[in-house]
Ligand code: HEM
């Protein structure tokens with residue numbers, strides 16, 4: 001069980017949990033988190049699953065790869081913040097307790 | 106249904122203009138601005154549709170694909186006036202009448218879309234890049250020494266057809282037939298065709314379907330690295346394949362959906378290079394800067410969106426932008442207008458590669474119907490931009506900009522011909 005706290009677009013905290021081979025986006029969709037539209041279904045090509053990772057967690061979520069970075073660059077200040085595409089973060093046990101803020105779009 | 110004080114020009118536009126008027130349709134920005142400001146969901150009497158002009162209202166529609174139906178919006182337009190006869194011809198002579206499986210609503214749409222996505226994987230797009238690069242460079246090299254060309258007819262259109270052949274795995278000598286088929290299929294939605302023309306188009310579509318069906322049979326037996334193979338072999342999570350009718354309709358859709366849109370985008374690319382030389386110079390200096398090239402493609406798509414408006418139909422009474430729409434209202438989502446909205450994109454007519462939200466334009470739509478070909482389209486435009494500025498320079502319009510004409514359709518804003526002059530580089 002991996003527990004995640006989303007701060008949704010209304011600023012409301014939502015504590016959810018998921019199991020198995022899931023992305024952070026899939027976990028958000030399964031729990032109806034407001035602000036995660038995920039138009040492209042996780043293909044890293046729409047940026048409607050944008051989140052800001054809590055700075056305390058960025059070491060564990062890691063850095064975006066080149067393709068994700070290019071997408072992020074078009075919708076956020078990727079060089080200066082902790083933005084990630086939720087569909088590109090796999091939920092592993094090391095992410096238990098993760099906290100992310102859903103981006104305003 | 107107006108808000109604020111109306112300038113006389115805005116009032117007159119809202120009272121008299123229509124997207125069906127060729128003059129408005131060619132230069133629609135003042136009309137869009139008047140709507141956005143005073144009447145965001147505007148009834149266009151001559152078109153018989155509500156024009157939805159604001160970013161936030163379009164976003165609302167995109168998030169509710171059940172209330173705002175693509176299936177009804179699209180299929181109620183198809184072959185308008187001759188629907189039965191059209192379907193009978195295809196059944197009798199074209200191997201069948203295959204409704205467009207992707208022009209549908211969830212939950213059916215969700216299944217189709219998932220199966221279709223197999224053909225648009227990052228892997229497929231990557232595999233196509235070197236082949237598309239070769240097609241692009243061959244074509245530019247063949248015109249580079251001439252010093253003048255029609256950027257649309259000599260370049261954008263033939264290039265797009267060749268790319269589609271690569272992508273779907275069709276034969277190279279198909280150029281003219283693909284162009285005719287494309288016209289015949291697009292004529293079925295929202296364009297004026299009389300009965301004679303409908304009969305001609307229906308015959309073209311029969312021809313197209315026979316060709317595609319034969320190709321599908323080949324790829325069923327002998328899969329290759331192409332999208333027809335991907336689609337005929339696609340299986341969903343339960344191991345189910347597309348039905349034969351679904352697969353024919355989807356392959357037909359791919360042939361058409363990526364054609365005029367991409368050709369239009371490439372025409373617009375030349376238009377920007379010819380009219381904003383500072384951008385052309387910047388690109389020449391930056392061909393190896395992938396970040397800049399990506400941003401250039403997005404800003405090009407935002408400032409000159411190929412698809413300006415697509416349709417939906419309401420399935421119930423609903424409030425939108427301060428107006429109550431009845432069930433069965435036909436809407437045109439004006440993506441081009443939303444891309445010009447000042448409070449979303451500051452100073453919207455400026456070509457600005459530093460926009461913080463450069464990827465938030467609506468040129469690929471949004472929601473569940475967001476363009477499935479967008480990664481491929483972005484790659485094609487980037488490759489074309491890079492190889493063009495490498496090979497030719499000093500691109501200039503050979504006609505005054507006021508003389509540029511557009512294809513007669515509300516769905517896209519496509520330059521018909523774009524005579525240019527240029528010099529070979531290097
Ligand atoms: C610059 C080029 C392109 C532009 C501007 C563009 C634009 C769009 C737009 C605006 C939509 C949304 C439709 C709606 O709101 O109803 C769309 C959907 C679609 N596009 Fe594209 N497109 C491009 C290239 C392509 C290519 C290359 C392909 C395929 C080879 C493609 C296939 C499709 C399909 C199948 C849909 C329907 C998706 C659905 O309803 O689920 N497009 N496109």
Ligand code: FES
Nearest residue numbers: 040042046047087
């Ligand atoms: S779901 Fe589209 S980029 Fe993540």
